Amino acid sequence: MTTKAYWEAVYRDKAQEVVSWYRPHLEKSVQLIEVAAPDHGAAIIDVGGGESTLVDDLLLRGYRDISVLDISPLALQVARQRLGNAANTVKWLVGDITQANLPRQRYDVWHDRAVFHFLVDRQQRAAYVQQVLHSLAPNGHLVMATFGPEGPQQCSGLETVRYDTKRLSEQLGPRFELVDHSLEYHRTPGGSIQQFLYACFRKTG
Numbered sequence: 056m057t058t059k060a061y062w063e064a065v066y067r068d069k070a071q072e073v074v075s076w077y078r079p080h081l082e083k084s085v086q087l088i089e090v091a092a093p094d095h096g097a098a099i100i101d102v103g104g105g106e107s108t109l110v111d112d113l114l115l116r117g118y119r120d121i122s123v124l125d126i127s128p129l130a131l132q133v134a135r136q137r138l139g140n141a142a143n144t145v146k147w148l149v150g151d152i153t154q155a156n157l158p159r160q161r162y163d164v165w166h167d168r169a170v171f172h173f174l175v176d177r178q179q180r181a182a183y184v185q186q187v188l189h190s191l192a193p194n195g196h197l198v199m200a201t202f203g204p205e206g207p208q209q210c211s212g213l214e215t216v217r218y219d220t221k222r223l224s225e226q227l228g229p230r231f232e233l234v235d236h237s238l239e240y241h242r243t244p245g246g247s248i249q250q251f252l253y254a255c256f257r258k259t260g
Contacts (some may be wrong), residue, residue, distance in 0.1 A: 058240060060152060061128050081109045081168060083239055084198060087255045088113065088164055090235070091196035095119060097163040100190070102152050103170035105130035106137075114141055122162070124148040125156060153182040157190040165190070165197045168251075172201040172215045184227055191258045197231060199223070203238050203250035210249075218252055231256040 056064040085132070088099065101109055104123035113121055121144075125131050128149050132176060135142040148155065152170060165187055174180045187197055201218045220236050235255040240248050 077164050078241065079108065080112055081107065082166055083237070083253050084109055084166060084200065085112050085116070087198045087235065087253065088166060090222040091255060092118075092164045094163075098122070098161055099166065099193075100124060100130070100148075100157075100162045102165060102167040103132070104166075105196055106133045107168070108137075109166065109168075110134060110145055111138060112139075114138070114144070115194060119144070122146040124150060124152060126151050129224075152186060153179050155186065157186060159189055160192045160195075165195065167195045167198070168200040169202075169210075171199060172218065173210075173213055175214050175216055180226055187227075188230065188258070193258065193260065195258050196234075197227070197258065198253075198255045198258040200239070200251045203252040206250040206252075220252065220254060223252065223254055224256075227256060227257070230259050231233050232259050 063076055087225065096119055098120040099113065100122040101107065102124050103126060104110060105125045110121055110123050121153060123134065123145060124132065126149070131147050131149065135147065138145070150156075151175070171180070171183060191197065202210070202215050204214070204217055204219045206217045208217065219234060224231065224233055233254060234257050235252050239251045239253055241251055242248055255258065
C-alpha cells in the first residue's frame with residue numbers, strides 16, 4: 056500500500072474524533088505561531104494539516120494567508136466542508152511533503168504537528184528538510200511537534216522516530232536556530248498519554 060493510500064484509508068475508516076492525534080484545538084501550536092508571526096498577513100503553511108482545526112483557529116485570529124497541505128484529499132475535504140465559505144480564503148494543497156512542488160521562500164511560518172516523526176527513512180527526512188529550506192522565507196519560523204523522548208515508538212500501525220531538542224536540531228541542520236521548546240502530554244481519545252516535543256526554530260541566512 057502506498058503512503059497516500061494508507062492515510063486515505065485511515066481518514067476514510069476512522070472518525071476525526073477517535074484518531075490518536077486528535078485534539079479539538081492545537082493551543083500550543085497557535086501560541087507559537089502567534090509569537091513567530093504577529094503580523095496577520097504572514098504566510099503560513101500547515102503541513103499534514105488534514106482535518107485539523109488549526110486553520111479554523113488561525114482564521115478566527117485574523118490570519119489571511121494560510122495554506123494547508125496533506126497527502127489525503129479526503130482529509131482536506133473534511134476541513135473544507137467544516138469551514139464552509141471561509142474555505143475559499145485558504146490554499147489547499149494535496150501532496151507528499153517530501154515530493155511536493157512548493158514555491159521558493161514563500162512562507163513565513165511552516166507548521167507541522169505529527170508528520171516529521173513518521174519519516175523513519177533518512178532520505179525522507181533529508182528531502183523534508185530541503186523542502187523547508189527551499190520554501191521558508193529568510194528568518195522564517197519552523198514550528199514543529201514530534202513525539203518526545205518518551206513518546207510512542209509506533210502510531211497508527213506505523214513506526215515513529217522520537218526526538219529531544221538535540222536530536223531534532225541535528226536532523227534539521229545548522230541553518231535552524233532553536234528559539235523555543237516545551238513538552239506536552241497529549242491525552243488521546245482512547246485515554247492513553249503521548250509525549251510531544253514542541254519546538255520553534257528560526258531559519259538563519
